[in-house]
Amino acid sequence: MAPVTPALLAEIREKRYARARGAASHEALAGLSLRIAAGELVALVGPSGCGKTTFLNIVAGLDRDYVGEVRLAPRPDGRPARVGYVFQEPRLLPWRTVYENIALVLPPDRADAVVKDMLTAVGLPGAQDLYPPQLSVGMSRRVAIARAFAIEPDLLLMDEPFVSLDHDTVEQLRELLLTLWRARPTTVLFVTHDLREALVLADRLVLLSAPPAHVVGEVEVSLARSQRHSGPEIELLRDEVLRHHRELIGSAATSAPK
Amino acid sequence: MSSSAAQRAFWLRAFSLAQRIGSIALLIAIWQLAAESLHSRMLPSASAVFIELARLCADGTLPFNLGITLARVTAAFLVAMTVGTAIGIVMGRSRTLDVLFDSWLVLLLNLPALVIIVLAYVWFGLTEAAAIGAVAVNKIPAVAVTLREGARALDRNYSQMAQSFHVGRWRTLRHVILPQLYPYLFAAARSGLALVWKIVLIVELLGRSNGVGFEIQLYFQQFDVTGILAYTIAFVAVIQLIEWVLFQPLERRAGRWRP
Numbered sequence: 001m002a003p004v005t006p007a008l009l010a011e012i013r014e015k016r017y018a019r020a021r022g023a024a025s026h027e028a029l030a031g032l033s034l035r036i037a038a039g040e041l042v043a044l045v046g047p048s049g050c051g052k053t054t055f056l057n058i059v060a061g062l063d064r065d066y067v068g069e070v071r072l073a074p075r076p077d078g079r080p081a082r083v084g085y086v087f088q089e090p091r092l093l094p095w096r097t098v099y100e101n102i103a104l105v106l107p108p109d110r111a112d113a114v115v116k117d118m119l120t121a122v123g124l125p126g127a128q129d130l131y132p133p134q135l136s137v138g139m140s141r142r143v144a145i146a147r148a149f150a151i152e153p154d155l156l157l158m159d160e161p162f163v164s165l166d167h168d169t170v171e172q173l174r175e176l177l178l179t180l181w182r183a184r185p186t187t188v189l190f191v192t193h194d195l196r197e198a199l200v201l202a203d204r205l206v207l208l209s210a211p212p213a214h215v216v217g218e219v220e221v222s223l224a225r226s227q228r229h230s231g232p233e234i235e236l237l238r239d240e241v242l243r244h245h246r247e248l249i250g251s252a253a254t255s256a257p258k
Numbered sequence: 259m260s261s262s263a264a265q266r267a268f269w270l271r272a273f274s275l276a277q278r279i280g281s282i283a284l285l286i287a288i289w290q291l292a293a294e295s296l297h298s299r300m301l302p303s304a305s306a307v308f309i310e311l312a313r314l315c316a317d318g319t320l321p322f323n324l325g326i327t328l329a330r331v332t333a334a335f336l337v338a339m340t341v342g343t344a345i346g347i348v349m350g351r352s353r354t355l356d357v358l359f360d361s362w363l364v365l366l367l368n369l370p371a372l373v374i375i376v377l378a379y380v381w382f383g384l385t386e387a388a389a390i391g392a393v394a395v396n397k398i399p400a401v402a403v404t405l406r407e408g409a410r411a412l413d414r415n416y417s418q419m420a421q422s423f424h425v426g427r428w429r430t431l432r433h434v435i436l437p438q439l440y441p442y443l444f445a446a447a448r449s450g451l452a453l454v455w456k457i458v459l460i461v462e463l464l465g466r467s468n469g470v471g472f473e474i475q476l477y478f479q480q481f482d483v484t485g486i487l488a489y490t491i492a493f494v495a496v497i498q499l500i501e502w503v504l505f506q507p508l509e510r511r512a513g514r515w516r517p
Contacts, residue, residue: 060422085422091415095437095515104433105423131515151423 005073007038007081007187008155010059012068014212015051028054029066030212036155038073041181041188043198046208052191053088055213056157059189060085075154084153084186086161090144092132099128102147118146121180138169142176149180158190162197174201178225199237200228207245217245302484311488319473320492327462327470328496330386331455334393338450341394342401343443349402350409366399371457375464384465393457400453401446408442440512448505455497 015029028051036042046052057063059070060083072081092101102118103111119125122142132140141161148156158177162170178201181188192198198205205219219241227233286304293303302310314320349356349363378392412435420430436443462471470489477485 057418062418062422082424083422085419087415087419089415091419093416093434093437095512096433097515100433104420104425104429131517133515133517147423 005038006035007040007073008034008036008059008189009071010034010055010068012055012058012066012070014068015054015058015063015066027212029058029214031214032208033215034206036187036189038187039185041190041201041203043202043205044189044191044208045195045198045205046193046213047210048193050208050211051213052193052208053159056085056159056189056191059083059155060157072155081154082151084148084151084156086141086144086148086156086158088159088161088163090132090140092135092140092143092147094132096131097128098124098130098132098135098143101132101143102150105147105151114150118150119143121149121183122146122176137165138173141165141169141173145173145177145180149184149186152184153186156186156188158188160192163192170197177201195238195241196234199234199241200225205241207241299481300483302487307484307487307491310484311491314485314488315492320489323468323470323473323489324492324496326468327455327458327493330390330393330458330462330469331451334390334397334458335447335450335454337390337394338397338401338454339443339447342398342446343405343439345398346402346405346407347409347439350406350412356406363399363402366395367403371396371460375457375461379465386466389461389466393454393461396457397450397454401450404442404446405439408439412438437512444505444509444512448501451497451500451505455493 010033012029012032014027014031016025016027018025032051032055034042034044044052044055054063058066061070072083074080075082092098093104096104098119099115102115106114115128116125119128122145124139124142124146127135127139127143132143135143144161148158162173165173174197190198190201195205199221202221204221206215207217207219208214209216221228221237223233223237290304293301293306311320345359349359374395375392378388378395382388382391416434416438417430420434425434458469459471459474462469463475466472470493473489474486477483477489
């Protein structure tokens, strides 16, 4: 098969944060390289505070102060790739309705149909006139996911979007994400410190080190997604990964089931 | 809201309105009694002032002068809000410009209104533009300081969201930035209106040949307190009306998302 242009190619040689007044700068990323094929769902796993969000912000174009290169494959029509971002907090504008929050990221002529379609897809067809402070945490995340899918992203970045939610809500949101992703295939880069979550969702895991972050290993998950719900398979996989990557144990301990 | 709760809210509002009206009625009653017992030209009775007010309305001089003054207030207010907001946002976003212009702002804040007005008339002549400009310059530093606070408090998370989704500049300003500044804009507008209309009267008194300030100067020369009070009551009432029919509904609208 001919080599396919990857959807995302990132080579971050160095990313430093300046510290106040002469203190040594903090090196967040060093030699982090990542290549994702179109349509792949990749989980980026690493300990909390290892620079995962920093990396996503670089890929999203929010942070241009780094040494290295990020390349996104252009759209089929030759225009630059669109990037959807689901932040760790939903980041919905509290002074705009759910409808207006999603319409904001769309061209005005297409907004109406797309917003209604997306709200139905995330199971909130009646919520369009509500303001974000009126939503439950789970509903807010659904709207944030709807907004990211609404732009038909070529690359979807997700930064621990299900963190600090109760178990049932997380289960529902993961299921929703997979349903949406099957109906609207796109390349996904999903950041988490939860190895179990990564194993449930991803085609491939990319494991990061403690800072300065770089890739320390990769795990292909060959188990069909339909087989991943029951506990034992995931636990077996998880033990397997932890046996090979002892440095992850610290972070895995924080994600023990509640 | 249940109907009994709605009813309760209605009666509470009616009661607070009645209290307000009662308080004003008391003030007028004290005034009337004092005037009747003093019998002085320097303190006309409330009834005499209201009769004069009615006469001035009927012959058209009061509506004309009030209209002129309100037009000046509006022009100066809009200029001050626009320029002050722009300066405030720029200074709140850029440390360099903030350091550079902060002392200028402090200087302007401490400059007496009268000095600005006199200098404006001396440098630019007794013109309408000089008058309105002088009023606006009096208000601009206070607006800038308030909006600078607002610009410093802008949430970066929302700006990042807008940037990553390529929301355009204009839409970002309208939907992301300005709503965060509304509380600061309203605070600046409130204190702005209160200051601007007072300074407009001085500007008119010093260098205009119409408007409420000019009329009050004429009455002052004749020691006609009745005329002065008639104009005062009309003007204060109009300014309060602006607060009720313009500012309060706008503020409620901007804050309707709050739970």
